[in-house]
Amino acid sequence: MITTTALTKRYGDVPAVRDVSLHCEPGTITGFLGANGAGKSTTLKMMVGLVRPDAGRATIDGRPFGELPNPIRVVGTLLDASAMHPGRSGRATLEIAARIAGVPTTRVDHLLDQVGLTDAADKRVGTYSLGMRQRLGIAQALVGEPVALILDEPANGLDPDGIAWMRTLLRSFADHGGTVLLSSHLLHEVQATADHLVVIADGAVVAAGRLDDLLATSTILVRSPEPAALAVALRAAGIEHHAGPDGALTVDVAGGRVTPEVLAGIARDHQVLLTELRASDANELEQLFFSLTSTKAAAEEAAA
Amino acid sequence: MTTSFAPLIHERAASAPGPIPFSRLVRVEWAKATDTRASRWLLALVALSSAALVLAPILAPTSFDQTQATYLGIVAVGLTILLPVVAILLFAGEWSQRSAFTTFTQEPRRLRVLNAKLAVSLLLGCGAAVYGGVVTAVALGLTSASGRSLEADVGVGIAAGYLVFVLLNVLAGVALGVLLQSSATAIAASFALPASLGVVGTASTLVRNWIDMSVWNWVLENDWGGHLPQIAVSILFWVAVPLAAGYARALRRDVA
Numbered sequence: 157m158i159t160t161t162a163l164t165k166r167y168g169d170v171p172a173v174r175d176v177s178l179h180c181e182p183g184t185i186t187g188f189l190g191a192n193g194a195g196k197s198t199t200l201k202m203m204v205g206l207v208r209p210d211a212g213r214a215t216i217d218g219r220p221f222g223e224l225p226n227p228i229r230v231v232g233t234l235l236d237a238s239a240m241h242p243g244r245s246g247r248a249t250l251e252i253a254a255r256i257a258g259v260p261t262t263r264v265d266h267l268l269d270q271v272g273l274t275d276a277a278d279k280r281v282g283t284y285s286l287g288m289r290q291r292l293g294i295a296q297a298l299v300g301e302p303v304a305l306i307l308d309e310p311a312n313g314l315d316p317d318g319i320a321w322m323r324t325l326l327r328s329f330a331d332h333g334g335t336v337l338l339s340s341h342l343l344h345e346v347q348a349t350a351d352h353l354v355v356i357a358d359g360a361v362v363a364a365g366r367l368d369d370l371l372a373t374s375t376i377l378v379r380s381p382e383p384a385a386l387a388v389a390l391r392a393a394g395i396e397h398h399a400g401p402d403g404a405l406t407v408d409v410a411g412g413r414v415t416p417e418v419l420a421g422i423a424r425d426h427q428v429l430l431t432e433l434r435a436s437d438a439n440e441l442e443q444l445f446f447s448l449t450s451t452k453a454a455a456e457e458a459a460a
Numbered sequence: 461m462t463t464s465f466a467p468l469i470h471e472r473a474a475s476a477p478g479p480i481p482f483s484r485l486v487r488v489e490w491a492k493a494t495d496t497r498a499s500r501w502l503l504a505l506v507a508l509s510s511a512a513l514v515l516a517p518i519l520a521p522t523s524f525d526q527t528q529a530t531y532l533g534i535v536a537v538g539l540t541i542l543l544p545v546v547a548i549l550l551f552a553g554e555w556s557q558r559s560a561f562t563t564f565t566q567e568p569r570r571l572r573v574l575n576a577k578l579a580v581s582l583l584l585g586c587g588a589a590v591y592g593g594v595v596t597a598v599a600l601g602l603t604s605a606s607g608r609s610l611e612a613d614v615g616v617g618i619a620a621g622y623l624v625f626v627l628l629n630v631l632a633g634v635a636l637g638v639l640l641q642s643s644a645t646a647i648a649a650s651f652a653l654p655a656s657l658g659v660v661g662t663a664s665t666l667v668r669n670w671i672d673m674s675v676w677n678w679v680l681e682n683d684w685g686g687h688l689p690q691i692a693v694s695i696l697f698w699v700a701v702p703l704a705a706g707y708a709r710a711l712r713r714d715v716a
Contacts, residue, residue: 201714201715201716204565204568205564205565205568206560206561206564206565206714206715206716207714207715207716208712208714221565221568222568222569224568225477225478225479225480226477226478226479226480227565227566227567227568228565228566229477230477233565235561235565236558236561238558239557239558239559239560239561239562240557240558240559240562241492241496241553241557241559242557243496243497243498243499243557244492244495244496248491248495251491252488252491252492252566253562253566255484255487255488255491256480256484256485256488256566256567257477257566258477258480258484280497296562
C-alpha cells in the first residue's frame, strides 16, 4: 500500500535521507522510529510530495502521491499539527477538507465527535492546545475516508488518555484493512502501537521487520561468578559472546545453534558455576534503538 | 466514541474517486479567502476605506473636479489600498501560516491550487469593483440630492479602465504574495516598493513614466493613447515577471 524505493534527499552537502526503502501492508501499523533529526519527517514529506526527493520514489496504492486523483480519499496525512491556519475554526478546517474530498459535510460532525472536539468545534484553531490540534489533525486525516494514514509524531501533545484513545483508533483502522505508517522518536510509543517497525538513524534504515521478530530473543544472557573462566570456556567452544549488563555475558544464538542447554553443557564440561542462564528479555529493542541511534536520542528516551 | 472503520474501508474499494474538479478548488479557496477573522476584517476595511475616501469630493467640492470619473477614481484608489493585501494573504499565508502542508497534500498538483487562488483573487477584485461602482453611485446620488450637478463622463471606456485598474492592483498583490511567500514581507513590500519607486520617479523620468505604479493612472483615466508601451512595461514589472517567478518558486519549493 505504502512503498518507498531508495528515497534520498540531501540539503546542500548534508545527506538528510539515504536510500530509504520501506513497505507497509494493509492491516498493519508500521512504526517509523528514529531520533529527532534522523530523517523521519523528511521521508514522510517526500512520500506525499511536499519535499522533492533527489533520488528514489514513493508510491501509495501503486501510484506516486502526486498522481492520485483525489489523494485524501486514499491516504490521510497528519504531518504537523501546528501547521493549521489559526484564524479558522476546527469545524471550518474540516469542512474544507470534506469539500475537497467530495464527502458530505455531515461527516464533519461525526468526526468532531469521534475525536472529542465537538465542544470546541467553533473556536478558532489558534486557541487550541497542541493535543487538541493533534486530535483535529487526526480528524482531518480521516475526513476523506482513506485506506491509509501517514502520521508524523501523532502522540505529540496528547495526554495519556488521548494516547490510549489514538492507539485504539489506529488499531481499529488497521483491523478493518487500513494501512498505518506513524513516526515517533519514542520507542515505547511505537512498541505499544505498531506491529511492524522501521528504524532510521542518520537518514538510513538500520532495522526493519515485524515487531515480534525484532523483539524475539537473539541472544542469551549467561552469568557466572567466574566470568573470565566462562569466557575461556565459550571461546574454546567457538561461541561468540559479548560483555552484557552487570558482568554477565550475552551470547548470540547463532541462528538457534546455541541454546541455554548447550551453554549449560559447556559450563558443566568446564566446571564453571552459572548463577543465571536465560533468554535476554524484551529490552533488547531498546538496546538496539540505543545502539543504533545517537546518545542524544537515548538520553531523550530515558527522559521521556 | 465510535471507532468503526468497517464501512469506510470496504465501501471505498467499490468507488474509486475521480479527480478534484477545478470549480471545487475555486470554491474552497474562496472560502479560505473569506472565512478567517483576519480576512473578514480586511475585507471590511477595503469596503470602509473606499466609502470613506469618496466623502472627500463630496465634502470638499472645490478641491476636486466635480465629474463622475473623479468620484469613481477616488473609490478605485480607496479599494486598491488594501485589496492587494487580501491577495497577498491568500498566497503568502499558505507559507506563513504553514497551511501549505494541508493544502498541497489535499491537491498535490500545485499549479491547480495556484490557479484557483488566482481565480479567487480576480473574482474578489471584480466583486470589489462592483461594490465600488455602487459606492460611487450612492456618492453621486448624494451630490445630486444636494443640488450639485456633475459632469456625466463615465462611459464604457472609463468603467473598463476602472475595472482593469482594480484588477491590476490585485494582480500586483498576487505576484508579491506568490513570489515572496511570507505575509509580512510581501505586505511590507506592497507598500514600500511603490512608495520608494515613486520617490525614485521624482528624479528619474524613466522610472516615473515606465515603472512607477502611477503609470496605471492612465488605465484608470482611460487614457491609453500613446501610453500603451509604458503601461505594458509597468505590467511586466509589477505583475508578469514576479508572477511567473513566483509560480516557478511555489511549484518547486519544498514545504518544510
